Amino acid sequence: QNKNLLQLAINKPYESVGKDAAGLLFHLGGSQLIWNVINGKDTSLQNNLLGALASVGSKESVDMLQTIALSKKYGLSLRKQAAHKIGNSGNGEDRVLAILKNKKVPAELIPDVVASVSGAWLGSVRTEAASYLPDNGKSTTGKPAPAMPQLLALNANGAEGEKIFSANCNVCHQINNIGYDFGPKLSEIGSKLPKEGLLEAIVHPSAGIGFGYEGWVLKMKDGTALSGILASKTETDIDIKFPGGAHRQLKTSDVVSLTQMKQSMMSEGLYNNMSTQDLANLLEYLERLKKK
Template identity: 45%
Template sequence: LSKLPNGHNYVSAALKDANADLRITAIRAARQITAKGVLPLTVEQLNLLASDSEPQVRREVALAIRHITDDLAADIWAQLANRYDGQDRWYLEALGVSADGQWDKFFGTWLKLAGPNPTASAKGKDLVWRARTAASVPLLASLAGDKNVALKDRLRYFRAFDFNPGATEKSTALLELMKTNTDTEITKLCLRHLDPGFVKTSPLAQQNLQKLLDASYGTGEYMDLVQRFEPASEAKRLLQLALDKPMQREGRDAARQLLKQEQTPLLWATINGKDAAKAQNTLIALRGIGSKQSLDILKTVALDPKRPKAIRTEATRALGGSMDGEDLVLDLLQQGKIANDYKAVAVQGVSGAWRKNVKIQAAKYLDAAPTKTGKKLPPVSELMALTGNVANGKTVFANYCAICHQVNGEGSDFGPKLSEIGSKLGKDGQYMAIFYPSAGVSFGYEGYEVKFKDGSTTVGIVASKTETDLLLKFPGGTTQSYKMSQVVSMKKLDESLMTAGLHESMSQQELVDLIEYLSSLKRK
C-alpha cells in the first residue's frame, strides 16, 4: 500500500496503530519510499516514535536515521539513547549501528542530555562502552580505572579501547591509568591496549613494560609482550630462552622472534661458537619455525662438511620440522645433496609429517626394509571375525594412538576423544577409520594449512579464532597462538591430519587387539 500514489497516508495511519508490528512495518515502508539521506518521517512522527512504549519500535527508529546527517537525527538518537534501559543488548546494538559514521555528533548531543554524571547508570556505562568517538575516552578511562568495581567487571572497558578511533586520546588515558594504579594487572591491561608505537615514545610506558618483562621472563606472557612491542633490549634474553627451552613453545617462539627482529647474527654467533650444546639447542629451537630464514640457516649447517657431525646431524633432523622444511628435505634428497651418513636422520626428521606421501618419498632414499610383518592384511570382513586381547590393545593404543587421542582423560588432546568410541562405531567402522582416515573427518577436527607473512607455513587444527588471534593445536596436544595480522592465508585441507598408513607399522595381531580395545570403550 505504501507504494501507491497516496502511500504516505497509509504509512501515517500505520504509525499510529496500536499494533507494534504494524508501526515497525510502517517505519520500514517509509524508508523504502524516501530518498536516500533524507529523513523518512516528519519531525512530529519521529518525536512521537522516539518515545514509543515498545523498545522494538524505538530500535527501528534508530535504524531509520542511520547515515542521516540532518541535525534532527542527532536529537532523535539522543532521545532514543536516553530511553535505553541498560539491559536490552539488541537496543544498544541498534544505537551503535545508527550512529555509524556520526558518533561525534550523536554522542555529543546525548552527553548534553545525560547530565553531569553520564556513567552513573548502567545505561550510561553501556553507551560509553559502545561509543566509537574520542569524546567517550575520558569516560571510558574512568570506568576502566574504577577501583570500587571488581577488575573482571571492568575488562570490557579495556577491550573497548581497541575499537575507539581516538588514538591520541586513548594513549593519553591509558598512560594516566598506569600512573594512578599500582596494580600489576592494570598495568598489563594498559600495555595490552596501548599502541606499540606510542609505547616506544613514552618513558613511563617503557619503564612499566620492562618491569613486566622482568617479572614474566620465560613464560608465555613474556613472549606475548615481546611479540607485541619487539624491544631490541631483549635480544640476549630471547636467545637464552631459546637455549633453555629449545623443544618447548617458548623456546621456539623466542627463536622466531629473534629472526623477526633481525637478530640472525646473534643466532649464527651461537651456532658457530665453541659451545656445542648451545649450538645444538639453537638448531633445535629453529626446527618448527619453517620460515625461509630458519630453513636457510638449517640447510647451510646441514650441508657444511666442515662442521662437526653432531651439529650437522641436529641441523639435518631439524630441517624436516615444518611443512616447507619437509619439501626442502625431499628436494635435497632428490638432488643428492644430503650425504649418505645423514640420509637416515633426514628421513627421521620428516617422520612426523601428516602427509603420507612425504614419508613414502623420503623412505625411498633409504635401503629397503621389510614392514613389521611383511604380510598383507586380510579383508575387513575377516579381520572382524578375529578376537583380540583388550589388555594388549590398550598397550597398542598407548604406543600408537595416545599422542593424538584421549581415553578417559589419558592421552593427548588433539584428535577426537575415544572414551565412548565403541558405542559410536562398530568394528568395521573402526577398521575403516584407521585404513582411510580422510574418508570422514570429524567436525571441528579439520586440518588447516596456514601461511604467514614471514614465509613460513604450518598445519594444525583451529582451536580458536578471533579477528585478532589464532590458536592452533598440534599432535601431542600442544598449542600455538598467532596474531591474525601475521596470517596471509588459511586453507582447509581435504585430508585428515590423522596419520595415514598407521596400521602398516603394526602387526596384524596388534591391529586386532587395538580394535578389540576400542570396541570395549562404551558409553556408561
C-alpha cells in the same frame, strides 16, 4: 634481552618456550648469537640449539639448518644433526623436498634429511622424500594391515589395548577426559563403530574425516607455515590447535593463505608400529567403549 633468549632456547630446546625464544631471537636480529654457538666447540650447546631451531619454521631458521647441514666447514656429526632437523616444520618439509629434488644433499646425508620429515602429517611428503633414498624407499614401505579374520582369531586383551592406546593414540584423542583434545573424542566409539569400522579408520584415516576435524595449512606473512585443525575462525582471529592439545591464536590479517588438506591429520601407517597382537588388543579396547 637477546642473550637471555639464546639461553632459554638452549635450556628448553624441545619445549614451546624454547622454540618461541629462538623464533623471537631471529625476529630481534639475534641470529649472530646463534651462529656464535654453532661455530663454537661445545657440542652439547650446539645440539640443544639445533633442537630449538628445528620447530621455528621461519625461512631464516630453515636456511640456517640447511647451511649447517650442507656446509663442509662443519663436522659430519653436527651436519647430520642439522640434516635430521630440517624438515621438522611446515616450511622445512617444503625445503627438504626441494633440496632432494635439486640433488643438493650429499649421499651420506640423504637418510638424515629424509628422516627429518618422517613425522610429516602429509603422507605424500613422506613418500616423496623416501623415494630419494638409495633403495628408493623400499625399506620404509609399510607392511600390509592384518585382515579382520586374522585379528579375530587372536585372544585379544582389552587391558593391554588400553596401554597401546596410551602409548600411540592419546596425543590426539581423549577417552573420558584422559588424553589430549585434538582429534575426535573416543569415549563412546564402540557404540558407533564395530571392530571392522575401527580397523578401517586406523588403516585408512583419510577415507572418512569427521566434520570439524579437517586439517588446514596456513601460510603466514613472516614466511612460516602451520598445519593443524581450526578450532575457530572469525574475520579477525583464528584459533588453530595442534597434536598434544596446544592452541595458537592468530590474527587473520597475518595469514597469507589457508588451504584445506585432502588427507587426514591422522597419519596413515600408525599400525606399522604395532604387532598384530597389539592391534587386536587395541581394537578390543576401543570396541568396549560404549555409550552408558
